[in-house]
Amino acid sequence: MTDSKKILETNRRQFMVGSAAAVSTFFIGRPKALAGDAEITLKLATVAPPGTPWTKHLKRIKKRVKTETEGRVKIKAMLGGAAGDELSTVSRTRKGGLQMWAGTSAALASIIPELAALELPYLFPSLKKADAILDKHVKGDVEKMLEKAGFKLLFFSENGHRSIGTNFGPVKSTSDLKGKKMRSQQGDVHLNTWRALGASPVPIAVTEAMTSLQTGVVSGFDNTPLFTFAASWYQAITHFTLTRHSYQPAMAVMHLGTWEKLDPAFQRSILGTMDEESAYGRKKVRAIKQQLLDNFGAAGIALHESTSSELAAFKKATKPTHKKFTDKYGSGFYKAITKHL
Template structure:
């Protein structure tokens, strides 16, 4: 009897072990570290920019925030800090590199000090219209350059828009490069802009935007260059009598974040961040296009004198800029021209 009982117990033990071996064990998380989306703890990110709430940067930031918070069901919350409350754009970029700032909407000019390739987009008179710009930014060239931001611990999410830039000044109407001589013009701290305006005969004053308004009010500089939306939102007509529609360069803006912060997110949340940024970028481009003529008319109504420029004369005057930067940006210049010529 005892022998039969022992045999029966052994059989039960074998069956139990076989059943245990047949059970599927949970697979480890990819890389062993990344949290599953359902286990992701809610997080709050600070997104900063240097302009006011009337500016297109803020429009892009608000749209991005709405899309991300809706699609993550509140797991990602974005807190917007406008008006340079967290620092100028260089400070914000350095903060994102170090992880003290999470996100930003940043003008292309300062980014070029960290990722030189982005400056190719701002070569003078490179683009004739918005359609050309968007095809390049959203195409292979733009996405390749956006990816290069990861080399400096930044994550470029999408190219939004600062827009086509125009010249303003307090002294005289400017229609040809000869009219530029002697004018002290604020430019971004970016070598392409410095070289462009020196080629046009201006005295360039590289300066952060946070300092520019005071300099214009005090008369230490005569003028500056920016898109119509900036000229309007900052009421530059109060210190600048003349607006020249030079459209001398197109300035992208990047919706971006700290690469370290991005890499801590689950893959599905990362995808939401990228698609939401691109949709916010497309949205703000549309808003800018619709509003520009309205804003321009309001500037005229407020007393600003608006003139067209001799584009051919300006283009001829800046050929030295292309010659100087061909060695640095030649590959991308050729790729852009090839796409524009399709």
């Protein structure tokens, strides 16, 4: 090989190596992509089924990101537990196996136990108060806890108020639950709440709950009317009692390492305005509240609205769960919430 050919070959190899390195640095500074040529695909996991306000919200975000990044960033949502249950997917997101996640604060509490304080029974006196505390008073605390655990908070939303679905009748007192095996979301707060209400809780993942209800492993569950219908759990019950014993916030988060590598322009497109996204998500969930309650009757399910005296008794019975929580996990975050109630 002549000297000139050697020089050309060396230059060609250097160009190829340099090109390979350039496309492996998270695409920062790469020329504009062709239409439809996504440079980054972010996988988002959620157990929210298709057709819910949650998934409609995610579609809105996906569209914004696609438009503002000119197709360079794509969010691939895996709905209805397609990527696994909440606990497994939030764990994978923490490790970067999934890039985004949307779900309940209870699932995040499997990694950050202090967050479970948000779901203690009869904690928030109203939705307005819950919104104010989350958005104005403890958002910074939540962000710090999430970042320490490897997550970036994108926005709040909600699952809503959890009530009780059963196949044996309404729940008017703790005696109605005595000895009953009830499906429980995993975590101390939920298990202790059921015990305080007189039931025998069985922790079961969302993805396995319907089978457990159909086969008689459990006689009921607690969840929101929205999720009860979206997940078809209503098919396994005869009664639904509006105890509204736990308000359950939800959050969308991102793997912090992935977030930090993104171009700032991409970050802005994904994040939008946190307060606006939180307000939008809650509004969509709450807009169908009455429609969902009407659906119980249409489905042949007896709906019981708990009386004020029944609610007072439930609140009194479950109050000790607050102390059990603070004794085990500390009172710092709990006090940050309750001082504003």
